[in-house]
Amino acid sequence: MRNNFVIHLCFVFLLMLCRDGASQPSTDKYASRQLLLRDEGLSKLNYIDLAHPERNFYVSIPVGRDLQLIGQGRVMIGTGKGYEERDIKTGAKVAELTTFDGTIAARRLRNGHTMLVGLNWQEKKGIVLLEVDQNQAVQRVINYPDFSYVRLIRETVDGNFLITSNDRVFEGKPDGSIIWQAQLAKQAKAQHAWQAQRLGNGYTLVSGGYSANFQRFDQKGVLVDSISGPPTVHPDFFAGFQVLTNGNWVVANWQGHGPGHGASGTQILEYNPAGKLVWSWKQDPNQQSSIQGVLVLDGLDINRLHVEDAQGRLVPN
Template sequence: MKKNVTTSLFSALLLLFYLHCAAQPSNGSYASRQMLLRDEGLSKLNYIDLAHPERNYFVAVPAGRDLQLIGQGRVMIGTGKGYEERDIKTGAKVAELTTYDGTIAARRLRNGHTMLVGLNWQGKKGIVLLELDQNQTVQRTINYPDFTYVRLIRETADGNFLLTSNDRVIEGKPDGSIAWQAQLTKQDKAQHAWQAQRLGNGNTLVSGGYSANFQQFDKKGSFVDSLSGPPVVNPHFFSGFQILKNGNWVVANWQGHGPEHGASGTQILEYSPAGKLVWSWKQDAKQQSSIQGVLVLDGLDLNRLHVEDAQGRLVSN
């Protein structure tokens, strides 16, 4: 019995040491990291400044998905009726669109227009994309009728659209045809895959939802590999992610619906493409419940619209 207790204690200490080492940056820059977080559990937008916590805020926002830097010091968040634009430094609402009930996600395109995403929407079956110009005038409607689920959208470098559809990720063309698709590896329950991003080598990176991992697929749609863990961070649901300038992947490790998940797991994780957890951030259980989206602001010009480049990295447009 004594031996088992000693072994368990030793294992626990090893896990704590691993997590501590993973959270230590080599250059010290993480100590001043600034982040925008979308807390789905409490339906709040958070601004986190690790060096100046007195600047942090936690403001209530409508339920919805995704967040994007759109320039002029603003962040856009999708809502169930369109979107809101919020001042990054204060969280104050500065603009909104509320006339498209049934919106699942919103994304500002490179041309400055906004693409709304819905399902069985606007009189059409399947995935529906609605592009609005700066005056909220509909410029085009794109329909992918053969799909029964959708989450986020990302515009590829050549003008197509990556969409997650439960256990699939698809690349849709503006004419409504499908250029490419892949199926996530099988899991015990519906995956609800969250976000997809095309990488510089032509592979596609997907946050696998309830798969609790990243999955990567090649140009033919074949599975390449996955990464997750370690168990001490309680991988539960990999949702919104960002590819940093250094090539690392920062992802929100969502822990469940509602207000009682603040003590569950470590909800912001940064991996190297090789699969090593290089940094993590433990949420404040008194302020946050379940983080669904993350944007690392370090080194970004908040006065510019940000989209992903041909390497998948978030850059100013």
């Protein structure tokens, strides 16, 4: 009888352990995330696998802006002379364009061509978009002459372009006309607004650069709201971002030029559309300095070119 009682107690104890979440494998949905990061501070491309850190790499790349999944297991990065294509799993350079000195950013279009971005460039004043085909031959030149600053572009589903220009964001047509624009909320210094993306409700989401926030504008260009914080993440400069499948926004919280910023702030932030910070990733100060661009690879097919859909989400082309 006593032995049966002991066996029963052991069984109850084991049952309690099984019910204890601490004894179970982690169900953290973020624990297996894979990230591509552009570290501007160290001028490096990073691949980060949270579940398998032995696969991580940190490779030197030229100075430039933006990064994009372009298929065949490659990521494209803009450079000062055009672009480079890098293998996502190794970081090795597999292709490049180096004949357009003065390039500010590069973006692969739905038609497979690449749009290069420049300022006071190609013998034109203001913002210049240069479309080149797979043979690097120029197919189109689009000019918005009334702007004196440019960062990134995003092709809309209508074939127009959302472009950030310091404290303004606008939508331009291929004929050079402007059909929509908005003024960012005034800040103490130049914003250097980074990226704009049209959302499914017609609003336009902008990472505000030195505004250190997201700003949302309606169809008339009126500011709807701004999202940032909390102070513990040290918001400094909201740069490249991605709209996830679930509608959340993941943004790079850049902290400054050059090395030595790796201990500053939390540099990868995820917000839901209501403005709540739902996830963040703290960079390794021994590996990163100041992250400018981010791609969350979870659920994406790296063998397909990805562009933004009518909801602003990355989808295979």
